[in-house]
Amino acid sequence: NAGVMQNPRHLVRRRGQEARLRCSPMKGHSHVYWYRQLPEEGLKFMVYLQKENIIDESGMPKERFSAEFPKEGPSILRIQQVVRGDSAAYFCASSPRLGYGMNTEAFFGQGTRLTVV
Amino acid sequence: AQTVTQSQPEMSVQEAETVTLSCTYDTSESDYYLFWYKQPPSRQMILVIRQEAYKQQNATENRFSVNFQKAAKSFSLKISDSQLGDAAMYFCAYRSPNTGNQFYFGTGTSLTVIP
Numbered sequence: 001n002a003g004v005m006q007n008p009r010h011l012v013r014r015r016g017q018e019a020r021l022r023c024s025p026m027k028g029h030s031h032v033y034w035y036r037q038l039p040e041e042g043l044k045f046m047v048y049l050q051k052e053n054i055i056d057e058s059g060m061p062k063e064r065f066s067a068e069f070p071k072e073g074p075s076i077l078r079i080q081q082v083v084r085g086d087s088a089a090y091f092c093a094s095s096p097r098l099g100y101g102m103n104t105e106a107f108f109g110q111g112t113r114l115t116v117v
Numbered sequence: 118a119q120t121v122t123q124s125q126p127e128m129s130v131q132e133a134e135t136v137t138l139s140c141t142y143d144t145s146e147s148d149y150y151l152f153w154y155k156q157p158p159s160r161q162m163i164l165v166i167r168q169e170a171y172k173q174q175n176a177t178e179n180r181f182s183v184n185f186q187k188a189a190k191s192f193s194l195k196i197s198d199s200q201l202g203d204a205a206m207y208f209c210a211y212r213s214p215n216t217g218n219q220f221y222f223g224t225g226t227s228l229t230v231i232p
Contacts, residue, residue, distance in 0.1 A: 031218055042224040043208065056219060089160060097218060104150045104212060106220050108162035
């Protein structure tokens with residue numbers, strides 16, 4: 001069972017371009033979480049999705065940022081018209097639904113480091 | 118939303134010594150899950166240890182153990198016989214089964230291990 005796969009690992013975009021970050025959760029996981037991390041800082045929650053539904057997007061800027069987790073395929077975090085301040089590491093995590101005896105933790109991908117030049 | 122507080126931005130420990138990282142959380146729930154994650158320089162988030170709130174016994178994983186004080190809402194991580202490879206950022210996390218399975222993370226503690 002492969003872990004959480006994020007791609008690309010590194011992404012360079014010019015100001016004004018679009019960035020698409022992909023996350024394939026672990027097999028059987030129905031919950032996906034996106035976090036942003038600036039250098040030397042902690043994880044900042046962005047959005048929590050289940051298949052075809054956004055459950056909590058309270059941490060995601062209302063403009064330029066969007067996320068989806070379609071019925072088929074990976075979860076996508078999309079940043080339109082990127083600015084230098086968007087440069088950060090973006091982590092995706094997945095987990096199964098909570099149930100007694102099941103794994104309860106979030107499993108993380110290796111992150112996508114976005115650099116806006 | 119629940120809050121998780123790590124009051125120690127940085128800690129250091131001598132190699133082979135013991136260090137304790139603190140974590141407190143705020144919740145009105147009785148059933149929940151707590152975790153410690155490690156993020157080394159590679160930036161990969163690695164689960165160190167987990168604790169179910171309904172279990173009174175403190176979790177242990179080799180050199181890592183927790184002191185879970187439910188009434189005090191405290192969940193500290195003890196690292197014994199510290200090794201150079203333990204140097205990393207450590208994050209405490211809370212998961213609620215009631216607020217949509219959401220995870221809440223603390224701001225992290227950067228641990229330095231001194232040879």
